[in-house]
Amino acid sequence: MTTAxxxxxxxxxxxxxxxxxxxxxxxxxxxxxxxxxxxFFLVGGLFALLMRAQIAQPDxxxxxxxxxxxxxxxxxxxxxxxxxTPMALAMALYLVPLQIGAxxxxxPRLALIGFxxxxxxxxxxxxxxxxxxxxxxxxxxxxxxxxxxxNTPGVGQDMWVxxxxxxxxxxxxxxxxxxxxxARRRAxxxxxxxxxxxTWTALVSVxxxxxxFPVLILAMSLMYIDRHGGHIFSGFNGAIxxxxxxxxxxxxxxxxxxxxxxxxxxxxxxxxxxxxxFGHTAFVASIMAFAxxxxxxxxxxxxxxxxxxxxxxxxxxxALVVPAGIEYFDMVGTMxxxxxxxxxxxLFALMFFIQFLIGGLSGIFxxxxxxxxxxxxxxxxxxHFHYTLFAGSVFGFFAGVYHWFxxxxxxxxxxxxxxxxLVLLAVGxxxxxxxxFFLGQDGMPRxxxxxxxxxxxxxxxxxxxxxxxxIALGVLSFLVNVVVSLRRRQPAGDDPWQGHTLEWxxxxxxPAYNFELPLPPIRSYAPLLDRRHEQLDRAGASP
Amino acid sequence: MVQVGLLAxxxxxxxxxxxxxxxxxxxxxxxxxxxxxxxxxxGFAVLRYSRRAPSQAARWHExxxxxxxxxxxxxxxxxxxxxxxxxxxxxxxxxxxxxxPALTVDVTGAKWEWQFYYPAYGITARSGTVGRQPLxxxxxxxxxxxxxxxxxxxxxxxxxxxxxxxxxxxxxESATLLFDRAGSFPGQCAEFCGLRHxxxxxxxxxxxxxxxxxxxxxxxKGVPS
Ligand SMILES: [Cu+2]
Ligand SMILES: [Cu+2]
Numbered sequence: 045m046t047t048a049x050x051x052x053x054x055x056x057x058x059x060x061x062x063x064x065x066x067x068x069x070x071x072x073x074x075x076x077x078x079x080x081x082x083x084f085f086l087v088g089g090l091f092a093l094l095m096r097a098q099i100a101q102p103d104x105x106x107x108x109x110x111x112x113x114x115x116x117x118x119x120x121x122x123x124x125x126x127x128x129t130p131m132a133l134a135m136a137l138y139l140v141p142l143q144i145g146a147x148x149x150x151x152p153r154l155a156l157i158g159f160x161x162x163x164x165x166x167x168x169x170x171x172x173x174x175x176x177x178x179x180x181x182x183x184x185x186x187x188x189x190x191x192x193x194x195n196t197p198g199v200g201q202d203m204w205v206x207x208x209x210x211x212x213x214x215x216x217x218x219x220x221x222x223x224x225x226x227a228r229r230r231a232x233x234x235x236x237x238x239x240x241x242x243t244w245t246a247l248v249s250v251x252x253x254x255x256x257f258p259v260l261i262l263a264m265s266l267m268y269i270d271r272h273g274g275h276i277f278s279g280f281n282g283a284i285x286x287x288x289x290x291x292x293x294x295x296x297x298x299x300x301x302x303x304x305x306x307x308x309x310x311x312x313x314x315x316x317x318x319x320x321x322f323g324h325t326a327f328v329a330s331i332m333a334f335a336x337x338x339x340x341x342x343x344x345x346x347x348x349x350x351x352x353x354x355x356x357x358x359x360x361x362x363a364l365v366v367p368a369g370i371e372y373f374d375m376v377g378t379m380x381x382x383x384x385x386x387x388x389x390x391l392f393a394l395m396f397f398i399q400f401l402i403g404g405l406s407g408i409f410x411x412x413x414x415x416x417x418x419x420x421x422x423x424x425x426x427x428h429f430h431y432t433l434f435a436g437s438v439f440g441f442f443a444g445v446y447h448w449f450x451x452x453x454x455x456x457x458x459x460x461x462x463x464x465x466l467v468l469l470a471v472g473x474x475x476x477x478x479x480x481f482f483l484g485q486d487g488m489p490r491x492x493x494x495x496x497x498x499x500x501x502x503x504x505x506x507x508x509x510x511x512x513x514x515i516a517l518g519v520l521s522f523l524v525n526v527v528v529s530l531r532r533r534q535p536a537g538d539d540p541w542q543g544h545t546l547e548w549x550x551x552x553x554x555p556a557y558n559f560e561l562p563l564p565p566i567r568s569y570a571p572l573l574d575r576r577h578e579q580l581d582r583a584g585a586s587p
Numbered sequence: 588m589v590q591v592g593l594l595a596x597x598x599x600x601x602x603x604x605x606x607x608x609x610x611x612x613x614x615x616x617x618x619x620x621x622x623x624x625x626x627x628x629x630g631f632a633v634l635r636y637s638r639r640a641p642s643q644a645a646r647w648h649e650x651x652x653x654x655x656x657x658x659x660x661x662x663x664x665x666x667x668x669x670x671x672x673x674x675x676x677x678x679x680x681x682x683x684x685x686x687x688p689a690l691t692v693d694v695t696g697a698k699w700e701w702q703f704y705y706p707a708y709g710i711t712a713r714s715g716t717v718g719r720q721p722l723x724x725x726x727x728x729x730x731x732x733x734x735x736x737x738x739x740x741x742x743x744x745x746x747x748x749x750x751x752x753x754x755x756x757x758x759x760e761s762a763t764l765l766f767d768r769a770g771s772f773p774g775q776c777a778e779f780c781g782l783r784h785x786x787x788x789x790x791x792x793x794x795x796x797x798x799x800x801x802x803x804x805x806x807x808k809g810v811p812s
Pocket of ligand 1 (some may be wrong): 294298341342344345586
């Protein structure tokens with residue numbers, strides 16, 4: 045049985061920018077969120093370049109200490125609250141309804157208001173730069189009591205608190221809509237275990253958002269009260285209480301910033317191998333376990349406080365090896381026996397898996413309290429999470445961009461620019477982040493604006509700063525690629541890659557209610573591949 | 588300096604640097620091997636399966652028994668790593684805490700200075716934005732550091748000992764450390780604590796016990812070389 049999507053009149057159309065910004069079409073909301081996240085990515089990247097300029101060499105003062113603390117705070121906050129997390133949600137908002145054969149999002153107005161709340165949060169946070177004492181300056185996790193009104197007075201830090209609160213609230217609303225869509229809007233035949241890999245990764249992510257972001261909103265509310273004479277965190281154990289609240293959000297968000305990009309890279313590997321994702325059931329089980337564990341590892345950020353049960357959190361954190369190992373096994377299993385095409389998207393996806401592995405393996409070290417006692421708050425940690433978030437997630441994001449750009453715009457991105465983009469980004473990333481392992485091991489703490497000329501530190505830091513410049517060139521080449529590809533369009537057609545999932549069964553870009561033609565029968569998590577196999581078999585049976 | 592080995596029978600006291608290096612030396616080869624294995628597997632798959640027609644692609648896509656066995660193997664690796672980690676942590680956290688210290692130093696952090704108080708001798712040394720008096724300690728002895736803060740969170744980090752401890756408002760935590768050789772050990776606040784966090788540094792000067800005793804008798808005047 046196939047289902048016909050309702051070919052009714054589209055939503056009420058308001059022309060122009062206002063229309064685009066108020067549309068309740070999930071594709072429009074997803075695109076707007078994605079585009080604005082990308083703008084924040086450029087802003088956060090600029091902060092990083094300024095930081096790298098300050099610490100390129102020992103004992104120089106390019107920006108003041110005060111400015112430097114704002115730069116690292118706003119770099120981290122912008123990247124986490126305003127780029128990697130919302131971009132993951134943007135991809136989910138755009139793709140999930142298409143992948144499950146839904147004509148629209150559940151709760152589209154809630155998603156739209158969520159988008160606006162998130163954007164206001166971003167603007168409030170960034171507006172801190174315009175205040176007298178500047179933007180937030182206590183780091184992206186703003187520990188108490190440093191962040192209270194006595195130690196960090198000023199409107200800029202208040203705006204940071206409110207900005208984070210709003211961004212989290214908006215993202216929670218959007219995530220809830222994605223979860224509800226998966227629960228209620230799947231096409232007939234789309235059983236849970238027939239949902240594509242990306243949709244599954246999006247589902248566990250939005251569930252983690254819904255479960256953990258409210259705790260961040262709470263922590264920020266309490267912090268706001270605390271900053272204005274409430275003395276919430278000044279009592280016994282208050283500093284530890286804040287950290288428990290914050291990291292109860294702060295670790296799960298790490299996986300929200302990972303899973304959808306893992307899902308994107310997985311879809312790319314499967315499609316570019318002409319073989320469906322290997323071990324789908326085991327994969328689904330493993331990411332559920334992954335998500336459950338990741339809600340119970342938060343205090344591995346607190347091993348050096350003496351205020352938590354280190355062994356328990358070392359156990360849960362090290363146990364993440366098992367589901368992570370399954371993911372890699374499934375990725376290799378997908379390629380083996382396939383027919384691999386090394387498209388730009390595939391190269392990005394493979395780089396995602398290889399580079400993320402460095403982040404993941406270094407994470408096992410950090411899960412060991414004895415090793416963490418040394419490297420916590422050092423550049424080893426910076427190297428570790430940039431290998432997961434930048435070398436990992438951002439590469440997965442670009443794999444997804446090269447893969448789905450034709451679906452979203454109807455035009456291909458240029459492969460030539462794509463390869464330049466990949467090489468620059470890969471070289472820059474490793475040049476920037478690998479030396480940090482050595483610096484951290486050698487005793488360089490994070491968040492210092494100046495450092496003495498220890499042997500080797502100047503050289504390694506200079507290399508890192510050069511690497512950051514190369515990353516910037518890589519991002520620039522991506523922007524050039526987008527502009528060139530949209531100016532002189534190479535039409536892609538509806539299904540340029542022989543896709544496996546339902547978003548490739550509609551036009552590019554998809555129409556207002558997603559599907560104008562009847563959906564193909566859904567008998568597995570790769571319905572279009574099933575159809576192709578049937579055609580092949582029929583052609584083979586009667587040549 | 589030369590008497591270190593005589594003064595401290597090796598193995599008697601917990602040595603954080605040794606514990607770290609031992610654990611690290613087991614974790615690193617495992618990580619490198621896993622990385623190499625995955626890269627080789629990806630490289631092999633790409634080389635072997637990239638020049639085939641799409642219609643030649645295999646259709647098998649599941650092997651739950653294989654994955655179950657694989658997950659079990661991974662779980663065993665986890666158990667192995669946790670065994671190593673827990674036994675190292677037992678020594679660093681529990682065994683060391685039961686050692687009888689030869690010296691106790693009260694370490695107090697404040698924006699942006701360290702205060703090292705020697706209760707047995709009534710000596711106070713300060714380092715950070717206020718100056719650079721070293722933290723003088725004897726080599727080869729267990730030293731108990733009671734760390735606390737009067738304002739925000741700081742962290743007492745001696746990179747060469749591979750150890751740090753956070754200074755949490757409202758509590759006093761302790762750490763028992765051993766300096767296994769004479770010389771200078773740089774130290775630094777590792778938790779961002781505001782504007783001049785970068786200047787919250789100190790130097791540990793580890794000297795032989797006789798020199799330390801002389802230094803302490805002189806009321807902490809002068810820096811033994
Ligand atoms: Cu974590
Ligand atoms: Cu400090």
